Amino acid sequence: MKKVFLLISSLILGALLLLSVFQQVGLTEIQAALFLFPKEGLVLTLLVNFFAVFVVGSYRWQLILEAQKCPVHFWKVMQAKMAGFTLSYITPSVLVGGEPVRAYMIKEDSKCGWEKSLASVIIDQTIFFAGLFVALIFGFIFLAERFSLPIEIFYGSGVIFLSATFVFYLFYKKIVNRGANEQAFFTFLIHKIKLDRIGFVKNKLKNIDATERNIERFFKEEKKYFLLVVLLALLEAFLDVLSVAVICFYLGQPIDFYKSLGVFFFMTIANFFPIPGSLGSFEFALLFIFELLGIGKETGLAFGIISRFVGIFFCSIGVFALIWFNIKNISHGFSLEAPPILQKIHSIFSRFLKRKK
Numbered sequence: 001m002k003k004v005f006l007l008i009s010s011l012i013l014g015a016l017l018l019l020s021v022f023q024q025v026g027l028t029e030i031q032a033a034l035f036l037f038p039k040e041g042l043v044l045t046l047l048v049n050f051f052a053v054f055v056v057g058s059y060r061w062q063l064i065l066e067a068q069k070c071p072v073h074f075w076k077v078m079q080a081k082m083a084g085f086t087l088s089y090i091t092p093s094v095l096v097g098g099e100p101v102r103a104y105m106i107k108e109d110s111k112c113g114w115e116k117s118l119a120s121v122i123i124d125q126t127i128f129f130a131g132l133f134v135a136l137i138f139g140f141i142f143l144a145e146r147f148s149l150p151i152e153i154f155y156g157s158g159v160i161f162l163s164a165t166f167v168f169y170l171f172y173k174k175i176v177n178r179g180a181n182e183q184a185f186f187t188f189l190i191h192k193i194k195l196d197r198i199g200f201v202k203n204k205l206k207n208i209d210a211t212e213r214n215i216e217r218f219f220k221e222e223k224k225y226f227l228l229v230v231l232l233a234l235l236e237a238f239l240d241v242l243s244v245a246v247i248c249f250y251l252g253q254p255i256d257f258y259k260s261l262g263v264f265f266f267m268t269i270a271n272f273f274p275i276p277g278s279l280g281s282f283e284f285a286l287l288f289i290f291e292l293l294g295i296g297k298e299t300g301l302a303f304g305i306i307s308r309f310v311g312i313f314f315c316s317i318g319v320f321a322l323i324w325f326n327i328k329n330i331s332h333g334f335s336l337e338a339p340p341i342l343q344k345i346h347s348i349f350s351r352f353l354k355r356k357k
Contacts, residue, residue: 037306041250048246049310052239053085054078057128060232064120067218067225070112079321080105086318089311099125105325115207119214123229126171131233132268133164135241139265142258147292160269175212176219184212240264247303253295263289267307282308 058078065072080102087098099121107117140157143149174185183191186208219226244260244267255263263286270285271278283304290300 036252037247037250037302041246042306042309045243045246045250045306046310046313048239048243049314052236052243053314054081056232056236056239057081057124060127060229060236061120061124063225063229063232064123064218065106065110065112065116067222068112068116068120068214070110070116070120072106072110072112076109077106079325080109082314082318082321083325084318086315086322089315089318108325108329115210116214119211119218122211123215123218127229127233128236129164130168131230131237133168134234135237135261136265136268137161139261139263143262143265143292146258146262149292156269160272175216178216184209184216186212247306248295248299251299251302251306253299255293255295259293262293263303265289 055078058074058081061081062072062074062077065077083105084098084102087101089098091098100118103114103118103121106112106120107114110117112120140161144154170188171185174183174188178184187205190205190208241257241260241264244263245255245257248255248260248263266285266289267282270282273281283301286300286304287297288300290303291297
């Protein structure tokens with residue numbers, strides 16, 4: 001009940017933010033900005049984003065799985081990536097919500113085992129966030145150097161950067177550079193915040209330890225794979241920033257790469273707000289940065305609508321990936337290890353097919 005209340009509260013907050021955004025920009029101005037956006041611009045935007053998220057991102061994850069002696073066909077990796085994207089998009093955290101689901105899908109579609117599939121997702125997300133962090137730093141430096149930002153932005157960014165730096169340092173210290181008798185990252189956190197007192201968590205400590213050993217092995221022993229994965233994470237971040245420039249170009253407001261980094265900075269920060277699909281916070285951030293750059297609020301909102309369309313389009317692809325995964329596994333129930341949201345989807349899907357019969 002508490003989860004439902006929090007979800008409804010976050011949606012209401014997002015709706016209020018979105019309403020505030022539309023009150024600041026006239027519909028006529030938005031229509032005029034969108035009218036400038038040609039079909040070829042939309043196609044190119046979709047291709048750049050698809051290549052970044054589902055081709056580069058899936059290949060990066062496939063390399064991690066390969067490094068763990070767990071080869072998986074690229075299509076299966078991409079299918080899990082698509083499903084994870086959809087569930088992340090509709091949950092209160094756009095960047096991480098679907099990760100347990102894609103780990104489970106790889107576990108079911110291969111001989112990896114739960115520990116290796118989960119470890120691969122954690123490695124993938126850690127390196128992805130590191131690449132994202134680099135892009136955010138450059139975006140913030142550009143904005144701080146060229147514009148007078150509100151003091152709240154500096155404080156907020158400072159908290160985010162310091163928190164991220166601390167987490168990366170702790171991850172490095174507890175995974176990559178830990179002593180023989182030292183607790184690994186997740187085990188350390190579990191004991192620190194007393195989660196080991198919960199029966200379910202206590203029973204899974206051996207599995208968690210095995211997962212962390214797989215993570216540790218990758219960072220310590222797979223240097224060649226590590227370098228390739230880092231380069232692919234940076235490539236994905238570059239393509240995300242490039243996508244910003246592409247949309248602005250076809251909206252009739254071409255901007256250079258540095259300004260694209262600034263827009264990307266605010267887009268990414270907005271995605272961390274605990275609102276499904278970053279509803280409202282995403283559009284609000286775009287209005288602010290586009291006005292700051294002197295491009296205009298109407299262009300910012302048009303940019304947001306196009307980006308939102310791209311996200312929803314990719315979500316629809318992810319829905320088909322989830323349906324296909326359920327069809328393949330309809331003959332048997334998911335194991336207890338399956339994430340609750342996937343179990344619910346499978347249960348609903350199974351009942352629906354039984355009624356059809």
